[in-house]
Amino acid sequence: MNRALEVLQERGFVQQCTDFEGLSRLMDEGPVTFYIGVDPTGPSLHIGHMVPFFALRHLxxxxxxxxxxxxxxxxxxxxxxxxxxxxxxxxxxxxxENTRRFIKQLDRFVGFDGVHAFTANNKDWLADLNYIEFLREIGRHFSVNRMLSFEAYKQRMEAGLSFIEFNYQLLQSYDFLQLYRRHNCRLQIGGDDQWGNIVAGIELIRRVEGAECYGLTFPLVTTSDGKKMGKTEKGALFLDPNMTSPYDFFQYFRDVSDSDVERFLLMFTFLPSEECRRLGSLKDAELNQAKERLAWEVTALIHGKEEADKALAAARAAFRGDGDAAQLPTIAIKRARLEAGIGVLDLFVEAGLVPSKNEARRLVQQGGASVNGQKVENEKQVFTIAALQDGAMMLRAGKKRVARVISKDN
RNA sequence: GGGGAGAUUCCCGAGUGGUCAAAGGGGGCAGACUGUAAAUCUGUUGGCUUUCGCCUUCGAAGGUUCAAAUCCUUCUCUCCCCA
Known part of the structure; x- marks a missing residue:
C-alpha cells in the first residue's frame, strides 16, 4: 500500500474509501492534489474541524x-x-467574516505556501451561478431517487428537509468538479458524514469528464463514552483563544478518558506512531504523563509552544502546586471593593466560576467551594483584601475549576 | 389550496383551569471513591432573596377568568395526508 495512505491508516484516520487500491496506485505514481471542504458557518473553527487538516499535513x-x-x-x-x-x-x-477568520486559523496550522497547500473559495464559482444553466449542465446528472437513498437524507425524512438543503449535494459535487478542472484535484477527504456528498462528486466527474476520482473519509471522532469529541459544557472546543482559552483547551485534552489517550495522540499530534502507542500503553497513574503530553502537543500545534507551556504551568499550579499560578485564569477586582469586602457568592460569580448567585449558593452548600485551599462553609462569608496571599486569592469550584483573583487600582 | 397533528424549562418528554417553577429520563453540576481517568453511589439542576416571599418561563400577540402551560382569537413555524 502507498506509504502515505498507510500512515493515515495506522493513525486511525481511515473510515471509508471509494477505491483503496486505485487511490494507492495513483498516489504511488506521483503527487496527488486533494481537497478538504469547510463551510464557514461559525466565527471559529473547532477541534472537530481539524481532523482532515491533520490528515492534510500528513499527506x-x-x-x-x-x-x-x-x-x-x-x-x-x-x-x-x-x-x-x-x-x-x-x-x-x-x-x-467567518471565512476570513477560518483562513487565518488554518494558515497558522497548515501554512499555505501556494504550492503544497493553498486555499480556494467556492463562492468564486457558486455565487453567480445561473440557475437554468446549472440545472441543464449539472442537475440532469443527479437522480432524486438515488439521492433519497443516501443515509444523510433518510435521517431527515422524518424531521423535514427543505429544497435548499436538498440542493447542497449538487453544489458540493460541483465544487469537486471545479477543483478537478482547475487544479486536477483527484481526491476529496472529509468526515464520514460527507461520504454521500463525496461519492456524488466523484460520480459527477465520471459522467461529465470521464475521469476517475477518489474519496476518503475519516471517522467521526467521539470520546469513549460516545459523545462527539470536542464538546464541552460551554460548547465546542474552539481554536479562537478568545472563545476557548488555551488553558481550557489544554485541560480538555489533559482530562480525556484513559481509553481515548492513544487514539487522540495518533490523530491530534505528529508524534511518531510508536511513541503514541508507548504513551498510550502506560498504566494507571502513569498514564497521566501521556495525557499531559497529549495536551501539551495539541495546544502547541494550535496555540503555539509558548501558550502550551503557560497552560501546562497553570495546570500544574492548580493540581500539583508546583507550577506557575500566575498563568491560571485570572480576574481583577477593584481594590476599593476588596477593601470593603465581597460576599463569597458574589466573589464566585464575578470570578466566572458560576453563572448565578443561586448556583454559587448551591456550590457552597454542597461543599464544592474553596478559597485559598479552605473550604467555604458559610455562604455569607465575606472576603476582603486581607485574603490575598502574595497578591492573589485562589478560588476553586469543584475539583477542576480554578480562578485566581487579584486586585487592581480603580 | 383542503384536511389532520404539533410547538413545554439545556435535550427528550409528561402535564389539558388552581395542589405547576412544572412528573420522568438524559445531560450538567457538586459530594463520596480515585490517578485532574472510567464505572458506581448520593445530592442537586430558572432568577432574586433565603425567613416569609417576589419575579420570569411552557412558539408569538391579544382575550376570557378571582386564577391559565392548560379555555378562546389571530399569527408564526414544523410534520403528516389529499390536490
Missing part, C-alpha cells in the same frame, strides 16, 4: 498537494448531512 509531508476549500458559497445553503434539523441561514457578510 503534504508525503509530497501531495492539499487544497483547503472554504465554503463561502455553500455556507449560504447549509449542509443537511449529519444534522437533524434545518440550519439557520446566515448573512453573506457574516460568512465573509
Amino acid at each position: 503534504r509531508d508525503a509530497g501531495h498537494v492539499g487544497i483547503a476549500l472554504l465554503g463561502g458559497g455553500t455556507a449560504r445553503i447549509g449542509d443537511p448531512s449529519g444534522k437533524t434539523e434545518m440550519r439557520k441561514l446566515i448573512s453573506y457578510e457574516e460568512i465573509d
Whole structure:
C-alpha cells in the first residue's frame, strides 16, 4: 500500500474509501492534489474541524498537494448531512467574516505556501451561478431517487428537509468538479458524514469528464463514552483563544478518558506512531504523563509552544502546586471593593466560576467551594483584601475549576 | 389550496383551569471513591432573596377568568395526508 495512505491508516484516520487500491496506485505514481471542504458557518473553527487538516499535513509531508476549500458559497445553503434539523441561514457578510477568520486559523496550522497547500473559495464559482444553466449542465446528472437513498437524507425524512438543503449535494459535487478542472484535484477527504456528498462528486466527474476520482473519509471522532469529541459544557472546543482559552483547551485534552489517550495522540499530534502507542500503553497513574503530553502537543500545534507551556504551568499550579499560578485564569477586582469586602457568592460569580448567585449558593452548600485551599462553609462569608496571599486569592469550584483573583487600582 | 397533528424549562418528554417553577429520563453540576481517568453511589439542576416571599418561563400577540402551560382569537413555524 502507498506509504502515505498507510500512515493515515495506522493513525486511525481511515473510515471509508471509494477505491483503496486505485487511490494507492495513483498516489504511488506521483503527487496527488486533494481537497478538504469547510463551510464557514461559525466565527471559529473547532477541534472537530481539524481532523482532515491533520490528515492534510500528513499527506503534504508525503509530497501531495492539499487544497483547503472554504465554503463561502455553500455556507449560504447549509449542509443537511449529519444534522437533524434545518440550519439557520446566515448573512453573506457574516460568512465573509467567518471565512476570513477560518483562513487565518488554518494558515497558522497548515501554512499555505501556494504550492503544497493553498486555499480556494467556492463562492468564486457558486455565487453567480445561473440557475437554468446549472440545472441543464449539472442537475440532469443527479437522480432524486438515488439521492433519497443516501443515509444523510433518510435521517431527515422524518424531521423535514427543505429544497435548499436538498440542493447542497449538487453544489458540493460541483465544487469537486471545479477543483478537478482547475487544479486536477483527484481526491476529496472529509468526515464520514460527507461520504454521500463525496461519492456524488466523484460520480459527477465520471459522467461529465470521464475521469476517475477518489474519496476518503475519516471517522467521526467521539470520546469513549460516545459523545462527539470536542464538546464541552460551554460548547465546542474552539481554536479562537478568545472563545476557548488555551488553558481550557489544554485541560480538555489533559482530562480525556484513559481509553481515548492513544487514539487522540495518533490523530491530534505528529508524534511518531510508536511513541503514541508507548504513551498510550502506560498504566494507571502513569498514564497521566501521556495525557499531559497529549495536551501539551495539541495546544502547541494550535496555540503555539509558548501558550502550551503557560497552560501546562497553570495546570500544574492548580493540581500539583508546583507550577506557575500566575498563568491560571485570572480576574481583577477593584481594590476599593476588596477593601470593603465581597460576599463569597458574589466573589464566585464575578470570578466566572458560576453563572448565578443561586448556583454559587448551591456550590457552597454542597461543599464544592474553596478559597485559598479552605473550604467555604458559610455562604455569607465575606472576603476582603486581607485574603490575598502574595497578591492573589485562589478560588476553586469543584475539583477542576480554578480562578485566581487579584486586585487592581480603580 | 383542503384536511389532520404539533410547538413545554439545556435535550427528550409528561402535564389539558388552581395542589405547576412544572412528573420522568438524559445531560450538567457538586459530594463520596480515585490517578485532574472510567464505572458506581448520593445530592442537586430558572432568577432574586433565603425567613416569609417576589419575579420570569411552557412558539408569538391579544382575550376570557378571582386564577391559565392548560379555555378562546389571530399569527408564526414544523410534520403528516389529499390536490
